[in-house]
Amino acid sequence: MPEENQRLRLYKKIAGAASEAAVAEIRAEMEDRYGSPPDATVFLLEAALVRLECERMGIAQIDRKRGELQIRFMENAAVDPAHLMRLVARNAKRGAQFTPQGLLKYPLVAARSDEVLLEIHEVLGKLAPAPVNA
Secondary structure, three states, rough: OOOHHHHHHHHHHHOOOOOOEEEHHHHHHHHHHHHHOOHHHHHHHHHHHHOOOOHHEEEEEEEEEEOEEEEOOOOOOOOOOOHHHHHHHHHHHHEEEEOOOOEEEEEOOOOOHHHHHEEEEEEEEOOOOOOOOO
């Protein structure tokens, strides 16, 4: 996308996307206008999906520090405590821990950006509470 103003508008649109459907619409619009997006744009769209997932789960922040994820939870996080403890226990030998300050330190296997995003999705999926059957 050669026009800087168009890029800025697109970044703002992605940052403001309020649902997975909105992110999908943005991607479809981009592909329609400009063709297949470059990797950096795909990563940006994936990051928007991670942000939405974090908002839904009550995760305040995710940081990547060297070879680990640091996930900070809000007090009202929709995370199953049993899932959290199981995840930590299964990965304790690799350095996983949950601190008293509500910070999950989780060792990353992935190194490349695309793989890290996939691993973040996997970790969030393992933390999510079981769906309630109606």
